[in-house]
Amino acid sequence: MKPFRYARPGGVTEAVRSGAEEPGSRFLAGGTNLVDLMKLGVERPDLVVDVGGLGLDEIVVDSGGGLRIGANVRNSDLAVHPAVRRELPMLSQALLSGASGQLRNQATAAGNLLQRTRCVYFQDVSKPCNKREPGSGCPARQGDHRNLAVLGGSAACIATHPSDFAVALAAADAEVAVTGPAGERTLRLDELYLLPGEHPERETSLAPGDLITAIVVPPLPFGTMSAYRKVRDRASYAFAVASVAAAIDVTDGVVRDVRIALGAVAPKPWRAHRAEDALRGLEPTASAFRAAVGAELSVAEPLLDNAFKLPLTANVVVSVLSDLTGARR
Amino acid sequence: MTDDTPPRTRVQLSVNGQSRDLELDNRTTLLDALREHLGLIGSKKGCDHGQCGACTVLLDGRRTNACLVLAVTCAGREVATIEGMAGPDGLHPVQQAFVEHDGFQCGYCTPGQIMSAVGMLEEFERGWPSAVTGEVQPAGLTAPEIRERMSGNLCRCGAYVGILAALTDVASRS
Secondary structure, eight states: OOOOEEEOOSSHHHHHHHHHHOTTEEEESSOTTHHHHHHHTSOOOSEEEEOTTSOOOOEEEOTTSOEEEETTOBHHHHHTOHHHHHHOHHHHHHHHTSSOHHHHHHOBHHHHHHOOOOOHHHHOTTSOOTTTSTTSOOOTTTSOOTTSOSSSOOSSOOOOOOOSHHHHHHHTTOEEEEEETTEEEEEEHHHHBOOOTTOTTOOBSOOTTOEEEEEEEOOOTTTTSEEEEEEOSSSSSSOOSEEEEEEEEEETTEEEEEEEEEESSSSSOEEOHHHHHHHTTSOOOHHHHHHHHHHHHTTOOOOTTTTTHHHHHHHHHHHHHHHHHTOOO | OOTTSOOEEEEEEEETTEEEEEEEETTOBHHHIIIIISOOOOSOOSSSSSSSOTTEEEETTEEEEGGGSBGGGGTTOEEEOGGGTOBTTBSOHHHHHHHHTTOOSSOSSHHHHHHHHHHHHHHHHTTOOOTTTOSSOOOSOOHHHHHHHTTTOOOTTOTHHHHHHHHHHHHHHO
């Protein structure tokens, strides 16, 4: 691991200043991904700014059922929070399906959002990777891409975002509160995450010094009718091969509103707007669900070894929505 | 001291109730601080990437992977390791159950398994659900619950049958 200086700022302002003054710095919270990447030589910060002592660890539930989740709330605390389990089961389920008991105790909410891809080429510094080393190339298209993206990728990069939590947040229209050198702002998740295009090294719209201080989840009246389902290669403690977060509101026999987000298929949590648009106003039947997810996946660009994600994802979407609505499959 | 000297930080750790003063290279993980600087070699380095659980300790009472925690971030925090588990009256109940049910073969993963189990039982006591719990509170530590909750600890000897028996036994007694 490269040597680094260590700073423990006394407040958010000081942390932001440290981060902004030194673009070669990294914020450290739980550290479960950053420390690992530092060991691998993928991350080589000159300065580690420990934001773990800044507080930012409260979960506030507003009267409408919305949540404000402090950046440093541990994944385990959030997953087991009674209001989260009641109002947005998909959020709790996504968190509990991720990592291990030990990691969930250490990892933070904001850190979960900013964790890096587990693409094998990104994590191996002896291999080319456009994300880690811009312009060095990408062996994934011809090489190991079974776990990589079928949606939203580019010629330069088809890495997937590994988070479960972020998929459920995308379905919930969550935003992040950011404090930066110029002050505070709020970003929707689809503003936070960038698609790779020609610059896969730029994963988010955050600039040096920008610190996520909270995750804001607006009230979702039909959030109680939500679920997260994850398919993986073993029963526990593995990243998703495909995952779905969904919430659905069926009123008077038709789909009044629906939220669908897909995991493990794209460089960011993939909000399935096409599928949602296709479903509103229809009767909630398995065939309607299948047609809707088909519309979403029609723009996919699968490769030889990850094409299986298309039928898999379609099946999981149909299954989750059918279970939520009681539709016959 | 030249400019090339890796930066160091003084840190006071509390390990098994004892205060320990260290000056560490910032890169030192909690696991390396315990093993290389404090001589507490019970916590094991398996993968060193948070994937095997052999390094599991309790940090402020919660199980965590010591290999992924920088020691400098642990100032003022309580660390509990396998060395602190047995009391004056003998082994910790989880330790005793591992012995009685043959919860190990080579023993390398065992300290991590035991520390993880201690943390896991405490989480269960607090009513924490798991991925297999479903919508209601867990009724008891069933085999699927134990398997799911202990999935962060690998055993290459495959002593899982004994580990499951040990933890089922402990859970039924508490």
